[in-house]
Amino acid sequence: MGLLKSKIVVIPLGEVDFMIVNRLAAEIGPVFNRSVDILKGMKMPVEAHNIIRNQYYATVLLQKLERSKANSREIIIGICEEDLYIPDERNVISYCDTLAGTSVVSLFEIRQEFYGLPEDDKKIFPRLIKESIHQLGHLFDLTDCRNPKCVNYYSQMMNDIDNKTEKFCDICKRQLTGAF
Secondary structure, eight states: OOOTTOOEEEEEESSOOHHHHHHHHHHHHHHHTOOEEEOOOBOOOGGGEETTTTEEEHHHHHHHHHTTOSSTTOEEEEEESSOEEETTEEEESEEEETTTTEEEEESTTTSGGGGTOOOOHHHHHHHHHHHHHHHHHHHTTOOOBSOTTSTTBOOSSHHHHHHSOSSOOHHHHHHHHHHO
């Protein structure tokens, strides 16, 4: 995919707080040295909802997001509140399709309430920005990092996300710079 001069586009899916979407857009642009647009929100596609699981199939969301691209160089990240899954995983926080240039991040498991803990708004945005940067890193051809402090580290648990920084390690930063 030609990523030169690509633009990042943030798309709220369903009922998402616009303030959090706006803040995310403002903070991810400088990380990737790209302009960021926010598109009008989309409804959660009915065809993505699995009634039996009461979850949304992430792959269908990515296909829907891909159809909203103005051109092949746009990088899309969708943000939603709903619980997501893929066939091999019971739940997913975020997912991407590197060929399509699309990704989705769900706030569902990012929220403390998912774990039966009291609501803590201070944890939501740092987790969202880390997961978003991680997924966008994949869309810019980075593979998962082995450094647990790097934002590109594959997080298996919420503690992994909480413990890593919002920045790429030096190795990932060099690889990312090479992609531009």
